[in-house]
Amino acid sequence: MKSTILTIFLLVAAVFVLPFLMSPFLVYMITEVLIMGIFAMSLGLIMGFGGLHSLGHSAFFGLGAYTVVVLSQMVSSIYVLLLVAILIACAFAFVTGLIAIRSKGIFFLMLTFAFTQMLYLIFSQSGYWGGADGLGTSIKPNLGFVELTSPLSLFYLIGGFFILSYLLLRLFVNSPLGTGLQGVMENENRMIALGYNVRNYKVIAYIVAGGFAGLAGGLYAFKTQFASPDLFGVHMAATVIIMVYIGGMGTLFGPVLGAGIYIFLQNYVSTMTDRWSLIMGLIFIALVLFNRGGALHLIQLLIGKVSSYKLNVAKSKGVSLNELAKNKGTE
Amino acid sequence: MDFFIINTLSGLTYGMLLFLMASGLSIVFGLMRVINLAHGSFYLLGSYIAYAFVHNGFNFWLALILATVIVMVLGLIIERLLISRIHGNETAQILLTVGLIFVIGDITLWIWGGNFLSIPVPDLLSATIQVGESQFPAYRLFVILMGVFFAALLWFFENKTHVGMIVRAGVDDMEMVGALGFNIKVIFSAVFIFGAGLAALGGVLGGPILGMYPLMEFEILINALIIVLIGGLGSWKGAFIGAVLIGIIDAFGKIYIPSVSMLIIFGIMVIVLVIKPSGLFGEVEA
Numbered sequence: 001m002k003s004t005i006l007t008i009f010l011l012v013a014a015v016f017v018l019p020f021l022m023s024p025f026l027v028y029m030i031t032e033v034l035i036m037g038i039f040a041m042s043l044g045l046i047m048g049f050g051g052l053h054s055l056g057h058s059a060f061f062g063l064g065a066y067t068v069v070v071l072s073q074m075v076s077s078i079y080v081l082l083l084v085a086i087l088i089a090c091a092f093a094f095v096t097g098l099i100a101i102r103s104k105g106i107f108f109l110m111l112t113f114a115f116t117q118m119l120y121l122i123f124s125q126s127g128y129w130g131g132a133d134g135l136g137t138s139i140k141p142n143l144g145f146v147e148l149t150s151p152l153s154l155f156y157l158i159g160g161f162f163i164l165s166y167l168l169l170r171l172f173v174n175s176p177l178g179t180g181l182q183g184v185m186e187n188e189n190r191m192i193a194l195g196y197n198v199r200n201y202k203v204i205a206y207i208v209a210g211g212f213a214g215l216a217g218g219l220y221a222f223k224t225q226f227a228s229p230d231l232f233g234v235h236m237a238a239t240v241i242i243m244v245y246i247g248g249m250g251t252l253f254g255p256v257l258g259a260g261i262y263i264f265l266q267n268y269v270s271t272m273t274d275r276w277s278l279i280m281g282l283i284f285i286a287l288v289l290f291n292r293g294g295a296l297h298l299i300q301l302l303i304g305k306v307s308s309y310k311l312n313v314a315k316s317k318g319v320s321l322n323e324l325a326k327n328k329g330t331e
Numbered sequence: 332m333d334f335f336i337i338n339t340l341s342g343l344t345y346g347m348l349l350f351l352m353a354s355g356l357s358i359v360f361g362l363m364r365v366i367n368l369a370h371g372s373f374y375l376l377g378s379y380i381a382y383a384f385v386h387n388g389f390n391f392w393l394a395l396i397l398a399t400v401i402v403m404v405l406g407l408i409i410e411r412l413l414i415s416r417i418h419g420n421e422t423a424q425i426l427l428t429v430g431l432i433f434v435i436g437d438i439t440l441w442i443w444g445g446n447f448l449s450i451p452v453p454d455l456l457s458a459t460i461q462v463g464e465s466q467f468p469a470y471r472l473f474v475i476l477m478g479v480f481f482a483a484l485l486w487f488f489e490n491k492t493h494v495g496m497i498v499r500a501g502v503d504d505m506e507m508v509g510a511l512g513f514n515i516k517v518i519f520s521a522v523f524i525f526g527a528g529l530a531a532l533g534g535v536l537g538g539p540i541l542g543m544y545p546l547m548e549f550e551i552l553i554n555a556l557i558i559v560l561i562g563g564l565g566s567w568k569g570a571f572i573g574a575v576l577i578g579i580i581d582a583f584g585k586i587y588i589p590s591v592s593m594l595i596i597f598g599i600m601v602i603v604l605v606i607k608p609s610g611l612f613g614e615v616e617a
Contacts, residue, residue, distance in 0.1 A: 278437035284430025
């Protein structure tokens with residue numbers, strides 16, 4: 001509990017102080033990092049704590065963004081817009097989750113991928129909502145008492161949502177529901193034997209993750225004022241997986257770190273060459289071949305928490321006891 | 332009536348191209364439990380390489396063989412160097428093969444640019460065939476025959492040869508096959524490059540019909556994934572049925588209900604998976 005309060009305090013302080021220390025461009029980029037951070041955290045929840053590897057998480061993000069853009073033609077309140085965005089994402093997660101969660105591993109992955117591609121086709125081929133070109137809006141976050149127009153106020157707004165999301169997800173992970181979910185990931189059969197309804201745990205986690213991804217998508221629409229079918233694309237789905245993977249699975253903050261590393265790297269490389277896609281592909285491959293637990297684990301290792309690092313690796317990657325014993329033996 | 336026959340034939344043509352692509356994906360998964368999302372990139376690479384050969388004055392048939400062989404060699408390198416190191420780790424497989432999609436896609440964009448390209452139909456098959464009042468290109472008929480030929484070849488291979496027997500056993504229990512003294516690594520590599528070769532062949536054959544353009548690999552991949560999900564992973568029969576089904580729905584859907592033809596395919600997939608999660612002919616449990 002003490003550490004939670006400390007973390008929140010640090011996060012609030014960091015979000016508050018950052019704009020005073022950095023250039024407007026950096027603040028703008030960190031705004032994006034925070035949005036993608038919420039998105040990546042939500043995927044990190046089901047991947048790192050639930051063992052559900054989804055290649056369709058961008059569905060919820062895209063739905064959130066489209067909801068805000070489409071509804072902004074009628075409604076201007078940010079509360080209504082974001083709430084509906086979250087609810088629609090949750091509803092889609094519920095329906096697809098019920099079908100997809102029956103399958104495991106690769107099958108789950110391909111089903112989530114197929115559902116997302118279905119949305120991509122609907123949004124890009126239908127005559128509504130701008131078709132393949134996407135749809136723009138001029139909505140500004142309207143809190144009821146004040147309308148936020150400057151980039152800085154947008155940063156604080158998104159910073160606020162980020163901290164709130166982190167807090168809620170942390171609560172979820174530490175709740176009986178969250179620990180049950182981890183139990184399912186680690187040993188599903190034992191959880192079944194203990195009398196847990198495994199499917200409910202997975203579906204609930206999937207819905208929660210979908211809701212937060214919808215929130216991220218909604219905030220993204222406020223930032224970019226635009227929603228396009230590309231939000232459902234495989235590029236987006238793969239990008240968010242790589243963010244989780246860069247940062248490290250099995251932690252909440254790892255994916256955020258991954259989002260930061262990814263976005264800054266992308267911006268840096270894009271200024272030098274057009275071949276970002278090629279470089280990103282090579283990074284994926286290199287990460288798979290050489291990554292051992294993600295950036296956050298690397299930092300923990302550097303700080304010297306070697307023992308907790310080992311434990312985390314064992315948790316997140318499912319290292320067998322034999323392997324752990326072997327590692328111990330070599331040291 | 333002519334209209335009906337022509338459209339069925341068009342659907343079969345597309346279906347056969349998808350079959351060449353999806354069967355490799357399915358067999359590789361069935362045997363190795365490796366999902367190769369870059370399989371669509373093999374298709375694309377096949378058609379681009381064949382285009383390059385034809386463009387430089389090579390004969391279509393020579394280009395077909397050369398492109399297929401080059402992609403098979405590339406498949407061997409990828410399998411040995413990358414895929415073989417990540418057996419059993421699903422996240423790693425996804426990331427690595429998605430990475431390969433981006434790498435191959437960007438390299439083809441780099442070399443061949445972003446314009447729509449197409450391979451000219453070989454002279455030998457440039458004629459059309461009379462179907463009642465209408466005409467049907469001979470080349471498309473040839474593609475259908477090639478699809479049927481490879482389906483027959485796969486059947487023969489699976490049921491009548493020694494290698495097919497090992498592969499069938501491997502789908503059931505690879506460890507046991509290894510324990511019986513067969514070299515699993517060689518079998519894996521062989522099956523993988525065979526699948527890559529089939530995809531490349533599909534790419535070359537599809538070149539004169541579908542053409543090639545950036546991000547095409549995703550379209551092909553999605554269709555192939557749906558096919559293997561409907562048909563069931565691990566069996567070429569499922570891939571064949573699924574591919575024919577999707578090809579024909581695609582051909583008629585585009586005429587009668589253009590905006591939702593893709594949705595019907597997704598609908599069928601969802602229904603099949605709700606009733607039978609492992610697909611129609613699935614030999615691998617979901």
